[in-house]
Amino acid sequence: MPTKIEKDAVTGTETTGHEWDGIKELNTPLPKWWLYSYYATILWSIAYFVLYPAWPSLSGHTPGVLGWTMRGEIAAEMEAAKAAQGPMLRRIAASSLDDIRKSTDLQAYAMAGGRSAFGVQCAPCHGAGGAGAKGFPNLVDDSWIWGGTLDDIYTTIQFGIRNANDKSRLSQMPRFGVDGMLTAAQIDDVAEYVLSLSRRSRDAGAAKRGEAVYAENCVACHQEGGKGNPEMGAPNLAANIWTFGGDKATIVESVRNARAGSMPAWIDRLDDATIKMLAVYVHALGGGK
Amino acid sequence: MDGGSTSETRVPPSVAVDEAVSTKVQIAAQPLYASRIKVHPKSVSGFYRTIKWAVLGFCLSVYYLAPWLRWDRGPNAPDQAILIDMPGRKAYFFMIEIWPQEVYFLTGLLVIAAIVLFLVTSLFGRLWCGYACPQTVWTDLFMLVERWIEGDRNARIKLDAAPNSVSKIAKRTAKHASWLAIAAATGGAWVLYFGDAPTLIGEIFTGRASVTEYFFIGLFTATTYTLAGLAREQVCTYMCPWPRFQSAMLDDQSYVVTYEAWRGEPRGKLAKKAEGADPWAGRGDCVDCNSCVATCPTGIDIRDGQQLECIGCGLCVDACDAVMAKVNRPLGLIRFDTLANQQARACGAPATHKFVRPRTILYASVLAVVGSVMLAALLLRTTVEMNVLRDRNPLFSTLVDGRIRNAYTIHVLNKTHAEQVYTLRAAGVPGAVLTAIGDDTPGDTLRIVAKPDSVANSRIFVTAPLAGLRGDASTKIEFRLDGASGGGRAEYRSVFLAPGR
Known part of the structure; x- marks a missing residue:
């Protein structure tokens, strides 16, 4: 606080008494409009306190007379978005899969809706891009365990694989080694034969012996030449595309202990329009037949 | 105060003097806030x-x-x-x-x-x-x-x-x-x-x-x-x-x-x-x-x-x-x-x-x-622009017949005021064929239709035999888009990925 008001000689303005290295600060008054703007912001904040959630308390906060919450706003927005999607979803539910494919706008909508549902429901196992993981099939290539037509994919998504649903896709590979149906040597031979189907065998003799084992035990489901059978969920063994792995040790383990991948029946969890959109989306990932 | 002399000189030296000025006086002397003149x-x-x-x-x-x-x-x-x-x-x-x-x-x-x-x-x-x-x-x-x-x-x-x-x-x-x-x-x-x-x-x-x-x-x-x-x-x-x-x-x-x-x-x-004086x-x-x-x-x-x-x-x-x-x-x-x-x-x-x-x-x-x-x-x-985004998940997929397929999303910006039909070609990958969703017939070209003043998005697949890639994990691919008369043309360079040797 200056003890004495000093006037600047040049401008005639009073100084604040603050001085830095001989430079003195002029006491130029603030404009009144600035002061009133400041009061206006205070009034604004008081109005805000009253209208909106503002003050924290020990268990929660003041609600504000408008009752507005951020969560409520998001819920309302989601509600509105759902309502806006309604007409297209009803059209998709009422159309056959073929009709959806043929209609440009339904197809585009199904692709977008399918992508979003895929990211939520399917990506945890099949990967965000549908590339799969060990035990979870790749959906991008054209090798399908249970069939790759639009209808096949639709049925698989609806009822799933090896689950409690009545219409679930079911098949069970025998545990050839664990249940003593084949000896360890026979399993080794048949694995060598399976490798030879994708031209990877290094032991022609074992493969030859394995061919006989295959003809006796495996051909009923996996078919001649290992081309597989989607009717029974028997994978193609010749394409060098593997769900559980294609090295010899993994094939031996698959024959010894069998494999039984499982997938939920989505009809119990999702509405028909979403399942249809998923089928169209998965079919369009690249491998659809 | 009596005219002329300052207060300091009048104060006896033994008395400590505080020269503080009341705030009222200060404000009177200098307002804190100035009204607009x-x-x-x-x-x-x-x-x-x-x-x-x-x-x-x-x-x-x-x-x-x-x-x-x-x-x-x-x-x-x-x-x-x-x-x-x-x-x-x-x-x-x-x-x-x-x-x-x-x-x-x-x-x-x-x-x-x-x-x-x-x-x-x-x-x-x-x-x-x-x-x-x-x-x-x-x-x-x-x-x-x-x-x-x-x-x-x-x-x-x-x-x-x-x-x-x-x-x-x-x-x-x-x-x-x-x-x-x-x-x-x-x-x-x-x-x-x-x-x-x-x-x-x-x-x-x-x-x-x-x-x-x-x-x-x-x-x-x-x-x-x-x-x-x-x-x-x-x-x-x-x-x-x-x-x-x-x-x-x-x-x-x-x-x-x-x-x-x-x-x-x-x-x-x-x-x-006065008269005559220079004012x-x-x-x-x-x-x-x-x-x-x-x-x-x-x-x-x-x-x-x-x-x-x-x-x-x-x-x-x-x-x-x-x-x-x-x-x-x-x-x-x-x-x-x-x-x-x-x-x-x-x-x-x-x-x-x-x-x-x-x-x-x-x-x-x-x-x-x-x-x-x-x-x-x-x-x-230009009247047309093309952007190509290649799929990264997965980078490529192997098909049953052993061929390799890459997927790309193609955005074609038609800046003309008329509907345009473009022909898309891909060069650089031997034996490559193009397919798209809704166009399953493999061929050298794809037809892309773009509405006036809008962007056409299509997902396309390029499939090529592994043999032609000579074991290269990455092969350069160039997409070329040709419009009909007045449609313009555009190019985009990308890569085709495959399992390396």
Whole structure:
């Protein structure tokens, strides 16, 4: 606080008494409009306190007379978005899969809706891009365990694989080694034969012996030449595309202990329009037949 | 206190003295907050005032009439010459059409505008502030209305001081109502740039326009009324950053409003002298009539020298010239001049104008470079653009027959006003075939149809035998898009990935 008001000689303005290295600060008054703007912001904040959630308390906060919450706003927005999607979803539910494919706008909508549902429901196992993981099939290539037509994919998504649903896709590979149906040597031979189907065998003799084992035990489901059978969920063994792995040790383990991948029946969890959109989306990932 | 001597000398040395001054006294001496001192500019006529009216008329005409200009673009595009189509994500300016991807045209335009401003300021001073700035134009218009309703400077000062009466309230009401009407028209014209003007104007008056449109009309009504009617010169002195740094563009060769102190001083009222005596002997030309101060829209005295508040409008030049003509002294006591010239004139040396200076050369060359780049970009603007995004998850997939497939998402931007059919080819990968969703037949080409003025998105698959890739994990692939006549062409280089050897 200056003890004495000093006037600047040049401008005639009073100084604040603050001085830095001989430079003195002029006491130029603030404009009144600035002061009133400041009061206006205070009034604004008081109005805000009253209208909106503002003050924290020990268990929660003041609600504000408008009752507005951020969560409520998001819920309302989601509600509105759902309502806006309604007409297209009803059209998709009422159309056959073929009709959806043929209609440009339904197809585009199904692709977008399918992508979003895929990211939520399917990506945890099949990967965000549908590339799969060990035990979870790749959906991008054209090798399908249970069939790759639009209808096949639709049925698989609806009822799933090896689950409690009545219409679930079911098949069970025998545990050839664990249940003593084949000896360890026979399993080794048949694995060598399976490798030879994708031209990877290094032991022609074992493969030859394995061919006989295959003809006796495996051909009923996996078919001649290992081309597989989607009717029974028997994978193609010749394409060098593997769900559980294609090295010899993994094939031996698959024959010894069998494999039984499982997938939920989505009809119990999702509405028909979403399942249809998923089928169209998965079919369009690249491998659809 | 007794006249003349200070209190210190009267205090006995043994008593400690506190020289504190009560806050009341301090506030009385120096208020913490200052009210605006209202400026009452006096009307003036003359050369610069005429130019200022002309610029004002031109700027307002452009602003209010430009949305009504039509420009035929065919049936698939709007026919408004200047239009910012927010929902359609396009901007139209006569023959130029800008997509959001090309917002650099706007950047370039703003850069050019800034450099033009720098160049003009360094050559001719604050022409922008004094003549063309919207704040100046609308404030001038509001002052004109004020003068029509309340009279000129003296009448307005009298009215301000007068007690409330029916006529005062009537005048005030008329003034503010007129201001609000102009402000509303300003806001109304603003939104016309964002929609079809003839349709929109009908919707605005019949209450069918959108909330957004009414909001912006309201916003611009409020800002125009506040800034041009109430705040006025405070916008220039408190709010606008330009006066703060425009002095960086000025030097002693820039034209600014100057007062010829060397011949004006010592100033004084023109006194009657004895017959035959020279009334101008021993005094300057300035008759201290304060006309320059009375006409100044920012309320400063130009005779104090260069000031931040001076917007360079030159109205004080007109006012002073009128007085100088009356008293038969040379015109131009207050004039647009360079500071260097003023120094020269003060010594009786001839005035020289130096327009070519390192500063102006620099500004002009930067302007030429940016202008040429933008012009070239505009002339080379294509009618079609293609962007290719390759799938990263998975990078590739192996098919049952052993071939490798990569997936790409292709965006084709059709910037023409007609539907276009394009042919897509891929080169660089031996034996590659193309398929797409909805086009399962493998072939060398794909057909892509794009609606007028829109983007066609398609997901395509490129499938190639592993043998042709020679074990390369990454092979260069070039997509080529050919339009039918007038459709243009585009290329995009990407890669085709496969398992490495």
